[in-house]
Amino acid sequence: MSTENLTANLYLLTPEFVLAGFALLVFVLDLFMPDERKDLLGWLSVLGLIGIAILSIAMLVGVDESLYNGLLAVDEYALFFKVFFIGIGVFIILSSIDYVRQHLNHPGEFYGLLLFSILGMNLMAMSRELLTAYISLELLSFSLYVMVAYALGSPRSNEASLKYIIVGSVSSAILLYGISMVYSTLGVTRFGDISEELKAATDVSPALWAGLALIVAGLGFKLAAVPFHMWAPDVYEGAPLPVTAYLAIASKAAAFALVIRLLAEAFVPVADRWDQWQIILVVLAALSMLVGNLVALAQRNLKRLMAYSSVGHVGYILAGVAVLSTDSLLGANGVIFYLVGYSVTSMVVFAALIAFFNATGQEEIADLAGLADRQPFLAMAIAIGLFSLSGLPIFVGFTMKFYLFTAVANEGFLWVAGLAILTSLISLYYYLQVIRQMYIQPALAASNEGDDHGSHVDAEDEAGGSGDNEDDHTHTPAHHDPASDYVALPRPSAALIAVVFLGLVATVGLGVYPAPLLELVESASAAVMQGG
């Protein structure tokens, strides 16, 4: 391993360097940008991300190389996730610009942090060595700790961040401890070397199991898989809504990108050990499905509902991860496709909820009452998103579950596939509760609107002085004329509408015609399962 090897193909990291430089640029610009024009930073970040995505595609299609002596991979798998994460970033920024202006204090830093977290996620998809993976993970985590705490004035945001940091540090410690134990028993940390060592070893010390269990627990925290999920509802609830969306969509997908590569390169090739892994993963998956979906039944807050439902979805994906195999790409395809479908659908729901929050400052399920009359487009978007999440055709939720559960059943885990279908059925119940609120319950009288969360002023700003909203203070429900018992919500901003609309198009489009995306997914999973 000469030193040339370390730097010869360094140019392959250009997109990452550009992204890092760009994030710093946003921080610097933030210092000079007058407060009322900080929105520009958001738009700039969007443009920059799109540019980086184009750059990555132009540079890296068909490349399959390893950097820094095998620490980072630049292959189709990494490229797929890079573009995927950047896409999520773009949509998150677009849907948070209004929210950031109205509710948060330091917009420039918000966007800068977001860009850094995307960098962390990109590196997670590329790492093929334990410590590199750990550092990438921390880059993501630290950005997220700050972002969760971003609503400075809100005690709930602060509480959430504190909890997140404490539990996160514990899990980091656990992960590091696990890495050190694996290193102490096997003497290597690169994924490929681990599998070589395991294949060669006849008898391994029990410390290895302990180390692996520690790694699983550490990553389980990131995934919010049961029993390492308890932080999720609190943090999701307390974080600013766009950050909740980001946590639910991006950080989860990034953790899975890391887990898939770790398992595919280090453990799947070792057949007899992989059998044990499968049992562990399937049990975690089953627990997550059950607990996530059952507890979601009892939630009243939308963000908590989404948190528990995402725990359930992690269960499904884990079941797919358990059936990764060197012989067949079915499992990997299913998992990656599920990640994309889940992200697209969640994006629709969250963007619509952000728009709802911007207009009303509310986030309880009961607050959605009558939304179908007040803002039919948002109600439709949320309804379609939830139908998709529960797995109904013609939406992508059906297609993704179909592929994933087929892969699970095909590998012989029929009971897991059965449980997945059963819990999907349960999920339909609590999703339908939300839809029932929007479409069947009459709208609440407008007078109690916006008083709960200290954002009343913003709601009125957004309404642009429409007469209805100013009456809020004087009206009591008794004075309401039954015919005009609800107040139409102001229109969401164009960026939000665009995000929701594109998300809906993707939700239906991928549900009806998934073949093109599946081809891309297949090239990614082939790169990670068979290449390297």
Added chain:
Amino acid sequence: MVWAWLIPVISFAVVPLIILFGKRLPGKGSPLAILAILAGFAIFWVVFAGFLSAGPETEGCDIGVGTKVLTCNFQITWFEAGIPGADTSGFDRIEIAWGITIDPLTVSMLGLATFVALMVQIYSLGYMHGDPRMDWYYAFHALFIASMLTLVLADNFLLLYVAWELVGLCSYLLIGFWHERPEPREAAKKAFIVTRIGDVGLLVGILLLWSHVGSFSMSETFAAVAGGELSDGVVTASALLLFLGAMGKSAQFPFHVWLPDAMEGPTPVSALIHAATMVAAGVYLVARAFPIFSASDTAMLVVATVGLITALGAATIALVATDLKRILAYSTISHLGLMMLSLGAAGYTAAIFHLLAHGFAKALLFLGAGSVMHSTEELDVRKMGGLRKVMPVTAILFSIGALSLGGIPILAGFWSKDEILIAVNNHLNPVFIVLTLLTAFLSALYMARAMFIVFYGRFAEQFEHVHDAPPTMSITMGLLAVFAVLFGLVALNWPGAFDGIGYFIIYEKGHGLEFVIWLAAVSTVLAIGAFIYGYLAYARKSVNLEGARRKFAWPLKVAEGKYYVDELYQWTIDRVVMSLSRFVAWVDRALVNDVGINGPGDVTRGLGEKLKYHVTGYVYSYVLVMALGLVGLAIFWWLVSR
């Protein structure tokens, strides 16, 4: 040619646009739907030209196995399911394609459907002007025609079935479009439920074929049938099951009851249903699956018999009906019966030819009826008379449609009806040809009756102030009239240019225009005789109908009662179905709902309520659970690995 898929897709694409933004668009989004179908019509010509210039060497094209005609297939994979890598010809893995097939049958149907839909949509601009739900009307219209176009393009039975159901859904939505009144609601339900019964047959037939062939692809299915891979029983059973679907959609006896009631929808919708979409689908299905039908003599005989019964029965009802639109409806049923009869008599070309010729004429007649109804708000023919005085354009155009459909020589309907007569004469028992000629006579007679009562004879004074149709309506009717007159010419041999439809829409082998002189003579005499008699009886009133009425009081009553089929169904539903339903409802309420659903539901919800308290809100408990989980995980792993 491959761009044919765009024809339905454009119309599909405008549906959500009209629904979402129609309220804010000019004309409530109607121009969008019209432009979409106009684009489809334009692409049709490109496809048509491409198909005419294509040969077996063209990419994607081949000589069809069962049909022996040039067939072009284009497909992309929609999705795969099953065990990856397994052979798709078996049952371990299926691959479902979005596929289109283009052959003479498809091309003809595309032309008819896009043209009639375009005319109807333009006509609707005038007819539906000012309707508060015009956006929904046009959205449904676009969806309707897009589904029908998909249906005729589909190269596999699964896609065909999807489109088939969409067509049914759209007809439900459009028949019940004015759902504020109870009649359209009931009619829509009736149409949906009655055709549904047939649809079940179609689905079972498709699955039966799939279970024996292992593929939904039509060409593979037909190849299997042609290759004798299926037993005779399976072929006959699947043909009859497919025919059940066709009977529902094409309103064949005993499923014909929905079509007359479907008149409750807006009249342009009736035109579309009767000429180009809904009812044409059944005839199309039988023609498309003709390799299966022609492999079974039993199935062919059933098709012919059902067709004849329908044709004759509906013609007699049409003769005594008093509602203008219902006369046309029964006329459609009768002509659909003739098409089925023709298919059953191996008259493949004749059936499709008649479908096209009838489509143009019937669309014209319905739009004419719509024009009458639009200005008079009256549909009872007994109250009308001499309307040509106030609406001359409509009168002339309607008469052209009636004469064409009645089979007056050189108009389109004459040629196609003649072809059917020849097919029936050549392939079936003499009883059939006699009854077919009787049907032909009756069909000329009821058209004469409708035309002469409404537009000729003594002027009904109360319509003094009635106006003729606005330009959007009369121009579209005029264009349709051109086809109703001239379309028959495609049957002829045009040296150097076109050998006649007998060499284009063919099954297994082409043949030139056949002309059996005695049949043509008899049918011409019957048709002209019918119209003369109609003129004397209904316009001049110089024939005493009352005498005949008294003499045939009993059969008249039966025909006016529409053979009491509706009553029979109602009785069956009231007595048999309802008592069964009550029992099922009880089981559902007591066992399924209270015990089966609510029981597990309550348990699940209770579990959720209990379990939610495991998240306490205290960080130290979270970390504790993580630690415990970690220890448990390590122990579990150790156990597993032993």
